[in-house]
Amino acid sequence: MTSLIPVPRRVVAGSGEVRLTARSRLYAGTATEGVGRWLRAVLWQATGLPLPEGRELDDIDGDGIGLQLDPGLGLEEYRLVSDRTGILIEGGSAAGVFRGAQTLRQLLGPDAHRKAPLGDRTWAVPHVTIEDAPRFRWRGLMLDVARHFMPKDGVLRYLDLMATHKLNVFHFHLTDDQGWRIEIERYPRLTEVGSWRTRTKFGHRASPLWEEKPHGGFYTRDDIREIVAYAAERHITVVPEIDVPGHSQAAIAAYPELGNTDVVDTTALSVWDTWGINPNVLAPTDNTLRFYEGVFEELLELFPSEFIHVGGDECPKDQWRRSPAAQARIGELGLADEDQLQSWFIRHFDKWLSARGRRLIGWDEILEGGLAEGAAVSSWRGYAGGIAAARAGHDVVMCPEQQVYLDHRQDGGADEPVPIGFVRTLEDVYRFEPVPSELTREEAERVLGAQANLWTEVMEDHTRVDYQAFPRLAAFAEVAWSALPAPRERDFADFERRMEAHYERLDALGVGYRPPTGPRPWQRRPGVPGRPIDGPPPNR
Numbered sequence: 448m449t450s451l452i453p454v455p456r457r458v459v460a461g462s463g464e465v466r467l468t469a470r471s472r473l474y475a476g477t478a479t480e481g482v483g484r485w486l487r488a489v490l491w492q493a494t495g496l497p498l499p500e501g502r503e504l505d506d507i508d509g510d511g512i513g514l515q516l517d518p519g520l521g522l523e524e525y526r527l528v529s530d531r532t533g534i535l536i537e538g539g540s541a542a543g544v545f546r547g548a549q550t551l552r553q554l555l556g557p558d559a560h561r562k563a564p565l566g567d568r569t570w571a572v573p574h575v576t577i578e579d580a581p582r583f584r585w586r587g588l589m590l591d592v593a594r595h596f597m598p599k600d601g602v603l604r605y606l607d608l609m610a611t612h613k614l615n616v617f618h619f620h621l622t623d624d625q626g627w628r629i630e631i632e633r634y635p636r637l638t639e640v641g642s643w644r645t646r647t648k649f650g651h652r653a654s655p656l657w658e659e660k661p662h663g664g665f666y667t668r669d670d671i672r673e674i675v676a677y678a679a680e681r682h683i684t685v686v687p688e689i690d691v692p693g694h695s696q697a698a699i700a701a702y703p704e705l706g707n708t709d710v711v712d713t714t715a716l717s718v719w720d721t722w723g724i725n726p727n728v729l730a731p732t733d734n735t736l737r738f739y740e741g742v743f744e745e746l747l748e749l750f751p752s753e754f755i756h757v758g759g760d761e762c763p764k765d766q767w768r769r770s771p772a773a774q775a776r777i778g779e780l781g782l783a784d785e786d787q788l789q790s791w792f793i794r795h796f797d798k799w800l801s802a803r804g805r806r807l808i809g810w811d812e813i814l815e816g817g818l819a820e821g822a823a824v825s826s827w828r829g830y831a832g833g834i835a836a837a838r839a840g841h842d843v844v845m846c847p848e849q850q851v852y853l854d855h856r857q858d859g860g861a862d863e864p865v866p867i868g869f870v871r872t873l874e875d876v877y878r879f880e881p882v883p884s885e886l887t888r889e890e891a892e893r894v895l896g897a898q899a900n901l902w903t904e905v906m907e908d909h910t911r912v913d914y915q916a917f918p919r920l921a922a923f924a925e926v927a928w929s930a931l932p933a934p935r936e937r938d939f940a941d942f943e944r945r946m947e948a949h950y951e952r953l954d955a956l957g958v959g960y961r962p963p964t965g966p967r968p969w970q971r972r973p974g975v976p977g978r979p980i981d982g983p984p985p986n987r
Contacts, residue, residue, distance in 0.1 A: 450948035451553050451577075452921050453613055453928035461574030465529050467496055467555075468510055468570075474501030476515035479538075481680060482545045483514055489552065495564035507533035512551070514544050523615075523682075524580035527551060529572045542682040543580075546613050550577060557951035560611070583881065583896030585844050586927035587616035587686075588920065590912075593623035593697075594722070595647075595903040596664035597912070603677050604909070608916075608956065610681040612924035617678055618756060618825075618898060620688045621666075624696035624719040624727070628665045629687070631745050634702065634738070638665040641697040644718040650865055650905060650975040652722040658907075663718075671749045686808070687750045689742060690758030692729040692792050699727055705735050707766040707773065722904045724761045731767065731776050731788055736795060743796070753806055754823060759793050760810035790816020797822050808844070811836070825898065827852075829987045830883045837886055837893035845881040846898040849984030851923060853915050854902045856979060857961055864914065864972035865905040869984040873963075877922040877942055878934040899923045905977065910959045914970050917960035921949055 449458075467490075475483025487498045498512070507513045513535045520526065520539030525547030528535045536551060538544035552559045554572045588609055590597065597605075606617060621628045627641035643663025649656035666674070678685045696719045699706040706713035707730045719725055729735050746755065764785035767773035777788050790813075797807040797819045807813075808823040811832025818824075823842040826833030833843040848855075848868075855868035881897035899920060906912045922942065931937050946963075953960050961970070 450945045451550060452942075452945055452949050453925040454931075454942075454945070455550065455577045455579035456930055457576075457578040459576040461530060461576070463531065463574040464571040465534050465574070466510060466569065466571045467494065467498075467512075469496060470510065471496060471498055472501035472506045472508070472511040473498040474504050474506050474511065474513045474515075476504070476513070478516055479514040479541055479544045482541055482548055485545070485680060486512070486514070486548045486551075490555075490559065492563060493559045493561045494555075494568065494570050496570065504535075507535070509533050512536070514548070516540065516544070521580050523584075525550070525577075526579075527575070527577040529554075529575050531574075534572055542615075545610075545682045546579070546581075547577075549611060549613060550579070552611075553952065557948065557955045560952050560955040581613070581615075581928045582930055583894075583927050585616050585896030585898065586614045586924065587618050587844065587846070587896065587898030588614055589618035589620055589688075589846070589898055589900040591620040591623070591901060591903045592628050593620055593626045593903075595907050596626060596628060596642075596662065597903075597909060598664065599666060599670050599674065601909045601912075602674055605912075606674070606678050606681055606683055608920075608958065609683055611952075611956070612921060613928050614920075614924055615683050616896075616898065617683050617685045618688060618900075619674075619685055620690075620756075622688070622690050622697065623694045624725040625722075626663060626665075626718060627697040627701065629671060629746075630665060630667045631742055632668070633741050633745065636701040637698060637742075639701070641701040641718060644720045646720050647907075648721040648904075649907075650972075651867065651978040652904075653978070654976045656975060657720075668745075668749060675750060684752050685750055686752050686754050686756055687746055688756035688758055689739070689746065690760075691739060691796070692731070692735075692789060693760065693762030694725065694758055695729050696725050696727045699729070702738070705729055705738060707770045709772050710766050710769045724763060726763050726765055728762050728766060729792075730770070731773055731792055739796070740799060743799070747803060747805065754808045755800055755805050756825070757793065757796055757807055757809045757813075759789070759813040760827070762789055762812070764789070787816050794819060814839070814841075823895070827900070829985065830885075831987055833894065834883050834885055834890075837890040840893070842893050842895050844895050844898050845883075846900050848900075849986065850879045851876065851897065851899045852902065853899050853919055853923075854905065856977070857915075857919065858965065859979075860965060862966050862971050864911070864966060864970060865975050866977040866979040867905060868978070869980050869982075871919070871984075873919055873922050873943075873946075874939050876919045877926065877939055878937055879923070879926050880934045881926070897923070897927050905975075910970075913959035914961050914966070917953060917958050918946060918950070921946065921953075 536547035703713035824836040
């Protein structure tokens with residue numbers, strides 16, 4: 448009971464326990480039926496208990512589970528009571544009940560997270576009252592499937608892992624220089640050409656190593672519908688990202704007219720096979736705008752999310768400086784320079800999305816040149832972008848590279864596989880604070896929440912993603928959900944103690960996490976160079 452992650456706001460222990468048996472029933476009240484179906488399915492898999500449907504709350508009768516709404520609670524707030532009458536989970540909405548159901552699963556023990564029963568087990572929940580609610584409304588994970596494609600079943604698995612940790616926003620990075628991962632019916636070459644590359648750099652971009660085989664894949668429209676529906680059942684919102692105007696070589700390889708054809712032979716470009724910041728960016732033409740409006744029209748059909756991510760980061764301006772067409776567009780619009788040209792490009796889609804009832808969100812470079820009211824910012828280059836955005840009246844998601852980029856290495860040891868960036872230990876992530884102290888109370892309300900990011904240049908498969916994500920994603924989840932004290936005052940020793948039980952849950956879930964003692968032999972990548980950065984990261 449005391450090993451819950453994320454840690455709840457209030458726990459009052461009782462004496463005794465509720466034992467689930469073959470006669471136990473599960474009652475799901477109005478608007479909680481979906482949670483009931485999910486909970487019955489996962490507990491049937493793990494325990495073999497049928498948990499037949501109760502017709503009314505009284506049917507839980509001392510050894511069953513009841514789910515119902517309590518309008519007095521916040522949307523994701525829940526209350527779990529286990530006593531002599533049974534187990535009752537109440538939430539302010541179905542989402543709150545679902546968060547409480549995840550807590551119940553943890554209370555049942557690690558084996559409650561398995562896909563099949565291990566034989567005779569006693570399934571008991573201690574008598575307890577738990578009252579809990581999230582600190583932030585945006586508790587996100589960004590998964591980059593452009594650099595290395597993750598098949599659909601892997602994405603669904605990560606949605607389950609997010610749900611286990613009470614994360615609720617899945618930022619789906621679908622396009623980049625190295626691959627286009629979503630079917631767009633009106634532009635079939637985006638996946639026919641843009642979804643695969645002939646070979647792949649192995650390790651950091653300075654590595655001499657190559658994987659000399661094609662790499663690729665994409666999600667069909669029905670795959671996307673399935674992913675979005677699967678996420679919704681787990682009360683997770685999927686926010687898609689289509690990156691513009693930089694990080695676009697895969698799209699230009701498929702449709703060369705999208706590039707700066709007056710300075711580059713775009714017909715000679717292929718999907719990029721290495722890493723870094725690519726000089727080949729979209730041309731600022733009406734044709735490009737119409738093309739991407741078509742892409743976003745199809746995107747809006749598939750993703751009901753409030754926010755649509757447009758990237759907007761790392762857009763080199765050299766081609767625009769040399770392009771007569773780009774310079775003519777700067778003059779025509781009365782802009783000062785190429786930075787303002789990028790701002791014009793982003794603002795076009797800001798207005799386009801707003802007119803369709805959606806909100807634009809982008810990496811913090813989109814602040815340069817100003818944003819329309821309603822646009823939001825993912826602050827990745829540190830805290831400064833988030834501070835500037837909040838002070839300008841924009842909503843912010845805090846995801847500073849130096850704190851919560853989980854592709855950064857977890858330890859400074861020589862055995863760490865393909866070490867990238869600063870050392871970010873489990874404790875470092877646990878002491879991450881999403882709200883900068885420089886903000887006033889009113890400005891701080893603009894911080895929607897926080898997000899951990901998984902960039903997959905050096906994560907060639909799900910085992911590498913698991914290693915980089917866990918256990919640090921568990922620490923991040925607690926930061927985003929729980930009402931923790933200031934970073935220096937947080938009880939990391941207690942978190943480590945609770946992680947001892949959580950490692951067993953991760954084992955049951957089949958997660959290939961980094962052990963506290965260091966990588967296992969098969970998790971190492973000897974001879975594959977990374978790009979470690981020594982010293983503490985800047986905290987700005």
